[in-house]
Amino acid sequence: MPADPAAQARLEAALPAALARIAATPGVYAALWCGSAARGEADEHSDLDVHALVEGDHRWRGSFVVDGVPVEVFHNPVRKVRAMFAAPDHATVAMFAQGRAALPHPDLTALVEEARAIHAAGPTPRPPTPAERHMWVDEVVEARSLMGDDLHALIALNAAGRLMGALYAARGWWEVKPRAWLRDLERHAAPEAALLRRVLTASTSTERQAALEALALAVLPGGLAYAESATDPQRVP
Template sequence: MPTNPPPLSEAQARLAATVPAALERVRRVPGVLGVLWCGSAARGEGTAHSDLDFHVLVDGDRRWRANYVVDGVPVEVFHNPVRKVRAMFAAAQGDTITMFAEGRVVMPHPELDALVAEARALHAAGPAPRPLTQQARFRLIEEVMDARALADAGDPLHVLVACRAAELALEGLFGVRGWWEVKPQRWLPTLQVRDPDAAHDFHAVLTTPDAGARQAALEALTVRVTGDLTYQEGGSEPVSVP
C-alpha cells in the first residue's frame, strides 16, 4: 500500500521553492549544457542555514565558481567542462563524486546524464582503501596521548583536544575502510549505518561530560584505525632543501 512522503520542513520547502528562480539565473550563463542540483537541499535535508548548490556543465575549456543570492537564499554554482569533471572522477575526488551521485538533474543533457550514472557506479563501489601512513599514525596517537594527559589533569581543554583527535581518527577510519569522505555533519549518520560501534564511540566523545569516559571513547575509536596505541618507528625520506 503506497504511503505519503513525509512533509517538507519549512526550511527545505523554502529552498526547493527557490530552485526555479536560481536555475533561471544559471541558465543565462553562456555555454551552459546541463545543470545538477546537489548538496543537502537536493537530498531533502536542508536547514535554515543551508544554501543551494549547483554543478553546471559548460562548453569550452574554462572552469569557475559563482556565488549570489536569490530570494534571500545563498547560491553557490560550480561551472566545469565535461572533461574536467571526468578528471576529478579519475582523481577519486570524493566530494565531487558524491555530489554527482546524490544530485538531482534539473537541466538535462546527455553528457550530464552519463556523468551522473558514472558517479553513482563509482560511489557504490567506494574508493580504494587508503592505509594509514606511519606519519599519520604517529600524529594520531600523539594527539590521543596529549588528550590523555589533559584528561588525567582534569584540564577543561580536554574537550577541544579530544575532538581534534577524533577528527583525525575519523579521517583515518574512512580511509582504511575504503569509504568516501563526507562533510563533518554527515560523519555520525554515516557511521551509524556503516559501523554502529564506531558511531557509539564518536557520539560519546562529542557528548560525554566526564573527561575519563570521553578519553576512553576516543581511545576505542582510535584503536579501530591503528590497532593499538603503541608508538612505532618510522619517518620520511630525506629531501633536498631548496
C-alpha cells in the first residue's frame, strides 16, 4: 500500500507531462521511472525520479517542476550506467532493479535485467580498512569526550549516521536512504535497529554514548582501541 495514496495519485498525475518534457530533451531515447513513487510508496515529501538514457558522451542531472511536483532526472549513456553497476553504485542499481520503463527501449530492458540480477545477488561485503577503522574509533572517542555537553547529541548522531554506511558495507547490504534505516535494519538485524533507535531517542548523554559504542562494535567487532593504520600514498600535484 502507498504510504500516502493522495501523494501517490498527485505524482502519477504529473508523470505524463514530466515524461513529455524528458522525451523532448535532445539525445534522450529511453526513460525509467524510479524511486518511491514508481514503487507505489510515495508520501508528501516524495518527488518524481527518472533515469534517462542518452546518446553521446555526456551525462548530466536536471530538475524541474510540473504541476507543483518536483522532478529529478539523471541523464546517462548506457556505458556509464553499466560502469555504475560495476562499481557498484547502490542507488543506481536500486533505481534500475526496482524502476518501471516509462519510455521503453531494448537498451533499457537489458539494463533493467542486469540490475535485477545484480540486486538479487547483493553487494560484496566490505569490512572497514585500518584507516577507516581509525576514523570510526576517533569519532566515537570524540563523542565520548563531550558526554554531559549539549553538543554530545549532535556529535553522537553524526557518528551514528556515518557508522550506518560502514555497517551496510561490512554486512553486504544494499544501502537505503536514511529515512528507511530503521525499517530496513529491522529486516536485516533487529539488534542493530534497536541500538540505532536508542542513539536517536536517548534522554541522557550516558545512555546515548553507550548505544553509540555498542553500534560501533557491530561494525568494529575487534573493539574500539586505536591501532596502526595508513592511507594509500597520493601524488601531490
